[in-house]
Amino acid sequence: MDTLGHILNGFNVALMPINLWYTFLGCFMGTIIGILPGIGPAAGIGLLIPITFGMDPTSALIMMAGIYYGAMYGGSTTSILINTPGEASSVMTALDGYQMAKNGRAGAALAVSAIGSFLAGTFGVVALTLLAVPLAAIALKFGPAEYFCLMLFALAAVSSLTGKSAAKGVVSTVLGLMVATIGIDLQSGQPRYTMGVPELQDGVGFLVVVVGMFAIGEVFSNLEEHIKGKAEIIRLSGKLWLTREEWRRSVMPIIRGGLIGFFKGVLPGAGATIATMLSYTVEKHVSKTPEKFGTGMIEGVAGPEAANNAATCGAMVPLLTLGIPGSGATAVLMGAFIMYGIQPGPLLFEKRPDLVWGLVDSMYIGNIMLLILNLPLIGLFVRILYIPTGILLSLILAISAIGVYSINGNTLELQMALMFGVVGYLFRKIDIPLAPMVLALVLGGIMEQSFRQAMTISGADPRVFVGSVICVTLLILTVVMVLLPVVLPRLRALKAGPEDLDS
Amino acid sequence: MMIDRIIGAAALLLAAVYLYATAQIPTLEIGDPLGPKAFPILLGIVLIAAAILLFSETLKADPVTVEKPPAESRRHLWLIGGVTAWTALYFGLFDRAGYLVATVVYLLAMTAVFNPGKWVANVLTTVLWAVGSYVLFVKILGVSLPAGLLSF
Known part of the structure; x- marks a missing residue:
């Protein structure tokens, strides 16, 4: 019953006034970041990390997590009102949400996404609470070889699932791992790839890459969109509530979306975006009138919105219990953990139960706060959309400068962030996914260390990586992941099914 | 392809x-x-x-990929190139000019290009933003930003 005590004690931590304040602040900023076009959760967390320097790590992480799941709530607003999804995980919401808004049901669309998000989000936290303890217990048995295989699997899954081409995903992953090798090698003390630049001896700063690729790169892409023309904002009209009929139609999609979202969130690589696609496809399949999807069906909003919020909770499971993030945004969150000197993983549950459970329990409270922020107060947040895009994007660049400069007070890092920004912009143009690179950057150091530790233990015998059932299983799964994008289209071509949405 | x-x-x-x-x-x-x-x-x-x-x-992959009209994409290339160069200059002078001066100049030009014709709004946001963020970060949050030219 030790665990139950820890879980309950977590509420003591989460309910401390200071932590309630940071939960609120995180959810508030998360909602804004979700609403703002051109800045996603990964960039948002990266940009706001410097604000939390000097804060207690528990409070800081509570706030960071709030930004992460808060952004998922806010993301639906732009999808519904201006048909430009704030994040990839809100693309599905735009299909029917924007049509609902055009039909004068913007209020209902926003309401169902807030309620669906709340229900699925809360379900997700409960599932996270239940799943975390046994998973952390299993992970405690992992040695370096198992860890290496696990990371290999996570990276393979993310590379093959996040983009259109598995090869590009692998290129992105390897680039991230290569950047991670820059700096002084921890075991031999040998500098690697520093080209004599003293600033590179500590390696390329994590925030430099994140702010560059996600914030600056994203702004560049948006500037380009901006000069092409702009989207029309639909005025919020009608009551922010559902009719009895709409509510009846939304219940089952929310339940299904919540389940799909959570389990997709737990798996690396799948994440929120795929969960929303799957949920939308499922709703279309079970609907009696599938041809009406895309014309403003409330099921098409309720399901995906529930799915992406449950997925954020699911994504916290591998991050907290294994110390292995499965997506770009959770990778940035893990980077934040590491910056505070906290290594997420099974040991954290033993060493800092107050931190882990304070964080998890704060998510229950955060979900309630977000419901309030996103229902009665959504009218206020929507005003953010009236800020001229040209000004907004310029300001994000200025914030990026503060964020990067505040870490080390170094202008070379600013230029490096700009360089990564250009790289991020180009990657978006040529369809190379960014998430695998950031994930690889976060995991790179640990991955190399566990690789070398395993080899040291075995006396340089590579058979150590097939020496246990866990390793072999993970390696098989890794191979499956890599082959999946090659084999799947062929299977589908054989079937020639009508799954046009499942691309 | x-x-x-x-x-x-x-x-x-x-x-x-x-x-x-x-x-x-x-x-x-x-x-x-x-x-x-x-x-x-x-x-x-x-x-x-x-x-x-x-x-x-x-x-x-099938070779039926339609190429974009080159004139437009070349214009975008210039645009992004220009923003990159301007941002590089901003970052380069961040220390010497100081956060306030560099940011005001940087943002004035950026908003003039991307939010054209709205001088009052642009100047107002730029100045309020620069001063506001400086006060917030340096005085309240204790983040160090360069004072540069204004350090006397």
Whole structure:
């Protein structure tokens, strides 16, 4: 019953006034970041990390997590009102949400996404609470070889699932791992790839890459969109509530979306975006009138919105219990953990139960706060959309400068962030996914260390990586992941099914 | 699919440079049996494999890809190039000019280009933003930002 005590004690931590304040602040900023076009959760967390320097790590992480799941709530607003999804995980919401808004049901669309998000989000936290303890217990048995295989699997899954081409995903992953090798090698003390630049001896700063690729790169892409023309904002009209009929139609999609979202969130690589696609496809399949999807069906909003919020909770499971993030945004969150000197993983549950459970329990409270922020107060947040895009994007660049400069007070890092920004912009143009690179950057150091530790233990015998059932299983799964994008289209071509949405 | 071949070629080139740089790392006979080179060599090999995979993907893909109109994309290239250069200048003078001066100049030009014709709004936001963020970060949050020209 030790665990139950820890879980309950977590509420003591989460309910401390200071932590309630940071939960609120995180959810508030998360909602804004979700609403703002051109800045996603990964960039948002990266940009706001410097604000939390000097804060207690528990409070800081509570706030960071709030930004992460808060952004998922806010993301639906732009999808519904201006048909430009704030994040990839809100693309599905735009299909029917924007049509609902055009039909004068913007209020209902926003309401169902807030309620669906709340229900699925809360379900997700409960599932996270239940799943975390046994998973952390299993992970405690992992040695370096198992860890290496696990990371290999996570990276393979993310590379093959996040983009259109598995090869590009692998290129992105390897680039991230290569950047991670820059700096002084921890075991031999040998500098690697520093080209004599003293600033590179500590390696390329994590925030430099994140702010560059996600914030600056994203702004560049948006500037380009901006000069092409702009989207029309639909005025919020009608009551922010559902009719009895709409509510009846939304219940089952929310339940299904919540389940799909959570389990997709737990798996690396799948994440929120795929969960929303799957949920939308499922709703279309079970609907009696599938041809009406895309014309403003409330099921098409309720399901995906529930799915992406449950997925954020699911994504916290591998991050907290294994110390292995499965997506770009959770990778940035893990980077934040590491910056505070906290290594997420099974040991954290033993060493800092107050931190882990304070964080998890704060998510229950955060979900309630977000419901309030996103229902009665959504009218206020929507005003953010009236800020001229040209000004907004310029300001994000200025914030990026503060964020990067505040870490080390170094202008070379600013230029490096700009360089990564250009790289991020180009990657978006040529369809190379960014998430695998950031994930690889976060995991790179640990991955190399566990690789070398395993080899040291075995006396340089590579058979150590097939020496246990866990390793072999993970390696098989890794191979499956890599082959999946090659084999799947062929299977589908054989079937020639009508799954046009499942691309 | 031309672009994918270029990516593949760039990946091969990068792998070669990386492997060459790896070979230059001196090895000492201390520490773990693998040393600092083994993992990077593995990475180089995986990158080469990924490039080959990419080439094989381009062979399979159907060639009916419509190229974008070059005039428009060239204009965008200029735009992004210009913003990059202007931002590089901003970052370069961040220390010497100081946060306030550099940010005001940077934002005035950016908003003039991307939010054209709205002088009052642009100047107002720029100045309020620069001063407000400076006060927030330096005075309240204790983040250090360069004072530069205004340090007297």
